[in-house]
Amino acid sequence: MVPLALTQGDPAGIGPEIALKAWNRRRETGTPAFVYVGDPAVLAARAAMMAIDVPIRSSTPEDASALFDESLPVMALPSAGAVSPGTPDPATGAGTIAAIEMAVQLTHEGRTRAVVTNPIAKSVLYSAGFAHPGHTEFLAALAERATGEAFRPVMMLSCSKLRVVPVTIHIPLKDVAEALTESLIVDTIRITHRDLIARFKLAAPRLAVAGLNPHAGEQGTIGREDEAIVRPAIARLRAEGIDAVGPLPADTMFHAAARARYDAAICMYHDQALIPVKTLGFEEGVNVTLGLPFVRTSPDHGTAFDIAAKGVADPRSLEEALQLADRLSRSPA
Structure with a gap:
């Protein structure tokens, strides 16, 4: 079986040690084969x-x-620089970027099946000349470089109890209403629907769409966005045959009975999506990038510089990311 590509992430963070722990627990957890793309000296030292x-x-x-x-x-x-656990250094940024580029290239060439990325620190990479808002946008640019096609990535967070997709992501809450458009919602849900079929093998995905405002706007009395933007977007999608319902009040979407009625929740902003998924599956959450020509997953946590090399980093989210990448990449999309 062709292995997965696992990037080192920021070498001063917990990426190297959770990779070591995931390999060490491979027989216990069933972690699939991966090749670590990064600095072996950092791994050995950690x-x-x-x-x-x-x-x-x-x-x-x-x-x-x-x-x-x-x-x-x-x-x-x-790593192109000395690595001190817990102390990020811009000198290592070039090595972190090169590892991501190499993993995407290997996967594009079919030498690895999927890309699994350890956490990065964007502030460190910016100092090394990183020109993208984040990891996901960089992956989309690399996919375009490899194929000559443009891709619109969509972030999904997944655990055993819930899948969520935020329509807007890393922007201030005060800017969300202005950023939301009917076309943005439609495009996000189309990509989600397509990949739930192609990658997750769901024949007819059921999508629950949260409203932006409390009570989903209560028919326009608590904000007009749900009636003016979200509802028309859902109507367009339903006309295309996509099973999307809403806008729904977000405060009643995430209890067990509600979750049983859908395969993924589409949320209007970052915390509306991430609070429930991290509450339900903090240790096992996986970040999945939809909309790319290859499978990409990542642990649903950051670099955790404060606990690097202290022996307490939990590898479960990485193990789940590896296992999900394995499942999603076993059959062609």
């Missing part, structure tokens, strides 16, 4: 700091699956 006995082997993707049972295969890329 393993020594935490007294984790992990044999590390330089490898190509073609050899990684055969090596995986007995050693952690690494496609070596130097």
Whole structure:
């Protein structure tokens, strides 16, 4: 089986150690074979700091699956700077960026099946010349570079109890109403619907769409956006045959009985989506990027510089990200 590509993320964060822990627990958890794209010296140093006995082997993707049972295969890329756990350094940014580029290239070439990314610190990468708002936008640019086609990425957060998609993401709350448009909602839901069929193998996805305002605007008495923007978008989608319902009051969408009625919740802004999914599955949450020509997943947490190399970082979200990437990439989209 072709392995997954796992990027190092920021080497001063917890990425290296959760990769080590995921490999160490591979037989217990069923973690699929991956090749780590990053600096083997950082991995070895982190393993020594935490007294984790992990044999590390330089490898190509073609050899990684055969090596995986007995050693952690690494496609070596130097960090381009000294790494001190918990202390981010812009000098390592070039290596972090190169690891992401290499993982996408390997996956585009079919040498790996999917991209799994460890967390990055955007502030560090900006100092290294990173020109994108975030990880997701960079992946879309790399996909365009590889294929010559433009892609519109959509962020999904997934755990065993819930899938959520925020229509607007990392913008101030005061700007959400202005950013929301009928076409943005329609495009987001079309991409979500398509990938739930193609990647998640749901024959007829059911989508619940949250309103923006309390009580979904209560027929325009608590804000006009739900009637003027959200409802017309849903009407367009239903006319296309997409099973989308709403706008629904967000405060009644996430209890168990409500969740049983849909396959994914479409939310209007970041916290409306992420609070329920992180409440229901904080340790197991996975960030999935929809709308790309390859599968990409990531742990649903940050670099956690404050606990790097202290031995307490939990690898479960990474393990879930690897397992989901494995499931989504086993059949062609």
